[in-house]
Amino acid sequence: MGGFQMKCFRIALALTVAAMALGIGSASAAEKPKLAMILKTLSAPYWQIVVAGAREAADKNGADLVVLGPPTEDAVEQQINMVQDVLAQKPDALIFSPSQPPTAVGVLNKFAQAKIPVILVDTGMPEGFTDYVTFIGTDNYAAGQAGGEALVKVLKKGDKVLLLDGAPGNPAMTDRVDGAKERLDAAGIVIGARQPAYSDRERAFSVTQNVLQSTPDIAAVFAGNDDEALGAMRALKQNGKDVPVIGVNADDDALHAILAGDLYGSVAQSNYQMGVLGVEKALAAIKGEAVDKRIDSGAELITRDNAQALLDQRADLTK
Missing domain, CATH: 3.40.50.2300 (Response regulator)
Known part of the structure; x- marks a missing residue:
């Protein structure tokens, strides 16, 4: 695992520990918006970069952010249990990437009933759940x-x-x-x-x-x-x-x-940008601001011609 990936992984682990130790509903930071992010896993570099982007935006905007995710993407039941546990903590918004969207319909509808904004990143939801604020992700x-x-x-x-x-x-x-x-x-x-x-x-x-x-x-x-x-x-x-x-x-x-x-x-x-936008749009939704229903975060073919440039760009993001 590279330096950037290890740094992102440590951030994700620290946030997971914070969620378990403090709970999203901690009164010690009541003045800050409380955001929960639940991803498909925290073990893969792709998701660690999403976490890094989200953390940057949360720090910049003065929000409390807790990140959770199962050990692997196919641990679907574990992910749904995390979503249910977070619902009980009543965050101000949920940023979510469902491993198997149909399995999440029921619990996400409970978020809608509780008037908790849901921001989808990377993966959208089927017609059974349409009360999300926005879907941010690649086509x-x-x-x-x-x-x-x-x-x-x-x-x-x-x-x-x-x-x-x-x-x-x-x-x-x-x-x-x-x-x-x-x-x-x-x-x-x-x-x-x-x-x-x-x-x-x-x-x-x-x-x-x-x-x-x-x-x-x-x-x-x-x-x-x-x-x-x-x-x-x-x-x-x-x-x-x-x-x-x-x-x-x-x-x-x-x-x-x-x-x-x-x-x-x-x-x-643009997974780093997914994390940034996920937090920014969650905060906008909390404030009652209008947010586009679909935000394309973009994609680009990487070959030997531009791979080093992307590595350099990521290194700059962590300085």
């Missing part, structure tokens, strides 16, 4: 299209691609893979396999190893996030295959792998 389908288009440029018609999806029911990951598939299908690229890897590096390694046994002529991999891409990359290298692999998120580990020539690229989300 995941478009991000996947960008990754798929990048592979189309280096593949030929008939080549086989492995698609690595997230946990079943994770719409952000599914949208990314669907977007990539749309561009690959249009170019005559064959989908050799599409498998869930649960946003996890080790699972992606195992899945890719298994796919290579049945489909050894895989010519490229598109993964819904960088942990999956890095796991696939390791499996490919162990099997003596040097093929382009593209992920999503542009985590520091992925950027270093891109610079080393091991990964072909990654589609970067």
Whole structure:
């Protein structure tokens, strides 16, 4: 884990401890807006960067911020339990990224009944819950299209691609893979396999190893996030295959792998900005200000041409 990622991780852990020790409803800072942020996990670099952005905005605006998240993205029940516990603490606003949105409908409707503003980041909600203030996030389908288009440029018609999806029911990951598939299908690229890897590096390694046994002529991999891409990359290298692999998120580990020539690229989300905007829009909602229902935080394809610039930019953010 790089220095920036470790710093973000320490922030996330400190905030989690603060939530358990003090409770969101602590009277010691009653004059400050109390914000709760619940993410899909705190263990992945992508989410640690979201936390860093949120922390910057909270400090700048004088808000109390507590961040919670389960150890892995597929710990859905644990995440929902966290949301229920936070509801009992009655924060002034909730900033939330649901691991499996349908499972969160019931508890989020309770937030609406309690008149607690809900800000969604990274992942939206189904029609069962529409009383959120805003959804801040990447157009995941478009991000996947960008990754798929990048592979189309280096593949030929008939080549086989492995698609690595997230946990079943994770719409952000599914949208990314669907977007990539749309561009690959249009170019005559064959989908050799599409498998869930649960946003996890080790699972992606195992899945890719298994796919290579049945489909050894895989010519490229598109993964819904960088942990999956890095796991696939390791499996490919162990099997003596040097093929382009593209992920999503542009985590520091992925950027270093891109610079080393091991990964072909990654589609970067503006996850730091998601954290900043999540806090800013939560505070605006608390004040009764108008907030756009949908805010696109943007995405960009990262290759060896611009990976170092992104690393430098992140280093500047932590000075």
